[in-house]
Amino acid sequence: MSSPEIAVEEPSTRGPQHTRDRILDEAEALFAHKGFAGTSVRDIANRAGLTPASLYNHFSNKDALYRAVLERGVQPLIERLGDLASSEDIDVVGPIVIEGIMAHLAEHSHLPRLIALEAATGGEHLNELSRNWIRPLTDQAIAAFKDESKSGASGWSVEEAPLAISAWMQMIFGHFSMAPLLHEVLGRDPLSKECLEEQTRFLIKLARVMSISGKSIGPE
Amino acid sequence: MSSPEIAVEEPSTRGPQHTRDRILDEAEALFAHKGFAGTSVRDIANRAGLTPASLYNHFSNKDALYRAVLERGVQPLIERLGDLASSEDIDVVGPIVIEGIMAHLAEHSHLPRLIALEAATGGEHLNELSRNWIRPLTDQAIAAFKDESKSGASGWSVEEAPLAISAWMQMIFGHFSMAPLLHEVLGRDPLSKECLEEQTRFLIKLARVMSISGKSIGPE
Amino acid sequence: MSSPEIAVEEPSTRGPQHTRDRILDEAEALFAHKGFAGTSVRDIANRAGLTPASLYNHFSNKDALYRAVLERGVQPLIERLGDLASSEDIDVVGPIVIEGIMAHLAEHSHLPRLIALEAATGGEHLNELSRNWIRPLTDQAIAAFKDESKSGASGWSVEEAPLAISAWMQMIFGHFSMAPLLHEVLGRDPLSKECLEEQTRFLIKLARVMSISGKSIGPE
Amino acid sequence: MSSPEIAVEEPSTRGPQHTRDRILDEAEALFAHKGFAGTSVRDIANRAGLTPASLYNHFSNKDALYRAVLERGVQPLIERLGDLASSEDIDVVGPIVIEGIMAHLAEHSHLPRLIALEAATGGEHLNELSRNWIRPLTDQAIAAFKDESKSGASGWSVEEAPLAISAWMQMIFGHFSMAPLLHEVLGRDPLSKECLEEQTRFLIKLARVMSISGKSIGPE
DNA sequence: GATGAATGAGGATTCATTCAT
DNA sequence: AATGAATGAATCCTCATTCAT
Numbered sequence: 001m002s003s004p005e006i007a008v009e010e011p012s013t014r015g016p017q018h019t020r021d022r023i024l025d026e027a028e029a030l031f032a033h034k035g036f037a038g039t040s041v042r043d044i045a046n047r048a049g050l051t052p053a054s055l056y057n058h059f060s061n062k063d064a065l066y067r068a069v070l071e072r073g074v075q076p077l078i079e080r081l082g083d084l085a086s087s088e089d090i091d092v093v094g095p096i097v098i099e100g101i102m103a104h105l106a107e108h109s110h111l112p113r114l115i116a117l118e119a120a121t122g123g124e125h126l127n128e129l130s131r132n133w134i135r136p137l138t139d140q141a142i143a144a145f146k147d148e149s150k151s152g153a154s155g156w157s158v159e160e161a162p163l164a165i166s167a168w169m170q171m172i173f174g175h176f177s178m179a180p181l182l183h184e185v186l187g188r189d190p191l192s193k194e195c196l197e198e199q200t201r202f203l204i205k206l207a208r209v210m211s212i213s214g215k216s217i218g219p220e
Numbered sequence: 221m222s223s224p225e226i227a228v229e230e231p232s233t234r235g236p237q238h239t240r241d242r243i244l245d246e247a248e249a250l251f252a253h254k255g256f257a258g259t260s261v262r263d264i265a266n267r268a269g270l271t272p273a274s275l276y277n278h279f280s281n282k283d284a285l286y287r288a289v290l291e292r293g294v295q296p297l298i299e300r301l302g303d304l305a306s307s308e309d310i311d312v313v314g315p316i317v318i319e320g321i322m323a324h325l326a327e328h329s330h331l332p333r334l335i336a337l338e339a340a341t342g343g344e345h346l347n348e349l350s351r352n353w354i355r356p357l358t359d360q361a362i363a364a365f366k367d368e369s370k371s372g373a374s375g376w377s378v379e380e381a382p383l384a385i386s387a388w389m390q391m392i393f394g395h396f397s398m399a400p401l402l403h404e405v406l407g408r409d410p411l412s413k414e415c416l417e418e419q420t421r422f423l424i425k426l427a428r429v430m431s432i433s434g435k436s437i438g439p440e
Numbered sequence: 441m442s443s444p445e446i447a448v449e450e451p452s453t454r455g456p457q458h459t460r461d462r463i464l465d466e467a468e469a470l471f472a473h474k475g476f477a478g479t480s481v482r483d484i485a486n487r488a489g490l491t492p493a494s495l496y497n498h499f500s501n502k503d504a505l506y507r508a509v510l511e512r513g514v515q516p517l518i519e520r521l522g523d524l525a526s527s528e529d530i531d532v533v534g535p536i537v538i539e540g541i542m543a544h545l546a547e548h549s550h551l552p553r554l555i556a557l558e559a560a561t562g563g564e565h566l567n568e569l570s571r572n573w574i575r576p577l578t579d580q581a582i583a584a585f586k587d588e589s590k591s592g593a594s595g596w597s598v599e600e601a602p603l604a605i606s607a608w609m610q611m612i613f614g615h616f617s618m619a620p621l622l623h624e625v626l627g628r629d630p631l632s633k634e635c636l637e638e639q640t641r642f643l644i645k646l647a648r649v650m651s652i653s654g655k656s657i658g659p660e
Numbered sequence: 661m662s663s664p665e666i667a668v669e670e671p672s673t674r675g676p677q678h679t680r681d682r683i684l685d686e687a688e689a690l691f692a693h694k695g696f697a698g699t700s701v702r703d704i705a706n707r708a709g710l711t712p713a714s715l716y717n718h719f720s721n722k723d724a725l726y727r728a729v730l731e732r733g734v735q736p737l738i739e740r741l742g743d744l745a746s747s748e749d750i751d752v753v754g755p756i757v758i759e760g761i762m763a764h765l766a767e768h769s770h771l772p773r774l775i776a777l778e779a780a781t782g783g784e785h786l787n788e789l790s791r792n793w794i795r796p797l798t799d800q801a802i803a804a805f806k807d808e809s810k811s812g813a814s815g816w817s818v819e820e821a822p823l824a825i826s827a828w829m830q831m832i833f834g835h836f837s838m839a840p841l842l843h844e845v846l847g848r849d850p851l852s853k854e855c856l857e858e859q860t861r862f863l864i865k866l867a868r869v870m871s872i873s874g875k876s877i878g879p880e
Numbered sequence: 881g882a883t884g885a886a887t888g889a890g891g892a893t894t895c896a897t898t899c900a901t
Numbered sequence: 902a903a904t905g906a907a908t909g910a911a912t913c914c915t916c917a918t919t920c921a922t
Contacts, residue, residue: 035337126401162408170395174391
């Protein structure tokens, strides 16, 4: 139940760095490591250098804290993805998007785990999480995929769009959310710089394979 | 914290069907839905028609119960996979393996969620889980992939084997472990019969695409 | 909480040696080591090679078992003491009584601890314990002491009889009931053969000192 | 299991008198009456006017609480004894020491019972109890006794020092630790003022007898 | 903003005991 | 005579939360 590797992001500014942020940092790390139920308010508070009672000066609830963590973490991720994806030429943009996502997730590796936990358990916040954040994104991606498949260039049918997007989501998120398992199974830390680069290259290559070769094959 | 949809597998034979199995059934469902920490022994016991105290006549611990759930669930899965995968012609076997896995997971959809939770949190049992069950499987799959890539047929290099296997793992497991999220995002239940069939067809097609077209492209 | 040194008296006749006695043996040892509340029926049963349920075929409750232990242990002790003490010439008998008591207690060292626990806590059974067993004994001893002091030989007054008897009781019982503490404090095991012999000699000498020198001093 | 006679030391100042001390008071009384295992945290808390949960704001453990009780009780006792015993002329000081100890124990009669329970069961804390508190004291007493016996004045040999000290310890502590039993057996409350005075006089007399008459007798 | 103290609800687990087999 | 399974009550302790200071 111990998880020693949880790093304090900015230990330099211990006192300031606005308490609220310190709480959010620790909460994010703990929620990602132990899930909502497995994380105690006391743990979060103590790690942030506070009494549990003091924490309630900043967040009204454990639940509100959790939501705040989710929002603070997910919002910029989504924005970033939105920025990256809102372009035209998929062939050109694809690699850039993939690289961008991977880089961002690498720097905020708690998030995919957080989302994976929510996704698997169907937690209470899954609803707003999916409605507010993820759904807009996937809708956008699905639309883009459909555009391309309609043009007949890819070899994938329009109906396959959700499946393809889902598959990509899983491959990208999975690399981070299952990092502890992959580390044990593959013998390498998926979050290490080189491993991330490899994975990024692999995904880019896969994207190319999927988009090009679909043509020459046709539906089944 | 709501979990209305948890089904009792065989409500017909309430009394018999040996208590121990009833406990394991309920525990599996609850652990998969709420995680280890989020699941109370009382809940499991009550659902199995027992007092918490009685449950301790069958399992010495919440932890031991969890391990038993894991083992009972994972072992046949792994065996099944092993059986399926131990054959020769990948082009022929591939689809069969994929169909087999998908069918099995569909019938035991708690497992992927259970594993995803363990994988994300790096729980205490992750170690034996990976060492005893998952690692043998991935090692086998990686070896098979390497064989094929060495023959030069696939267009993938030997070094990419772990990445590919990892990707496949995530796509297959992800479909189940993120089912609640996908349900919300895509508007369809990933566990519905038709959705499963589509997904299976999609993965088979993707496998074909990857193995054939890799050739005509080469490394990056 | 472990107490490894608890010996099984007769491991030769494991099966037979009438279960009931095996239970009593283990119960005596455990009650003496951990007190009534600190001893669980399960522990006793398991040590006796039984299921707790089976134990209830021999004793109707934990309490009845405790009483049985007390009785089986105390009765022969008291009888022995009674035999020893029912003689005339204190100067001659004294040493024999002391030796006898010490020898008996040495062989049943659980008893003094058991009694000390009851005595200190004023447990529920203290009443019958004192009324039925101890009181008759002390009354007898007090009477003997009074006889002697009346004769003017000892230098102790009649009123001091209870105090003297009490003191002797404490010295003799204390050597056994505080054995664990004395072991730590004095660095020697009070139950070892040589230590017992020393203690016996010391007490005999003390008895002589008390009975003789009282004369030459007088009441304060 | 009944313990009707437990007195609340200072019921006057119920609210204040710092909660922590109230807890310690009640815990001391209960531990002494029922032993560690027989005392429930709930009981202690309720008697101190608290919820069990609140008690944990003051002590992290039942065990920690027990240790605190032991320390708070034993420390001043030991200090007192140390003060009393650190003087020169045994013939003069002896009575003063005995009176001092008896008076102190009379006012803190829980302690001897507490120690007797630990001593009899060889509890987990016996080790530090003996090492930190009791051993220093007995060592000092033994040294003093040896000094005297070396001077040839007492008639006791140096080797008998531990036995003598042990005997005295048992007589003094025993009077309090076996108080409930003695009350039943002797028909008088050993903690009553007159009984205490008698016992004190008796012990002083006994000390005189031992130290003086030893001379004229010699070793056996 | 921070905290010590308080608390009701609930956590896992053990207890002594029963009963059908 | 022995046992596996069941249970209500009690065990110690943690939880999220509140409130006066």
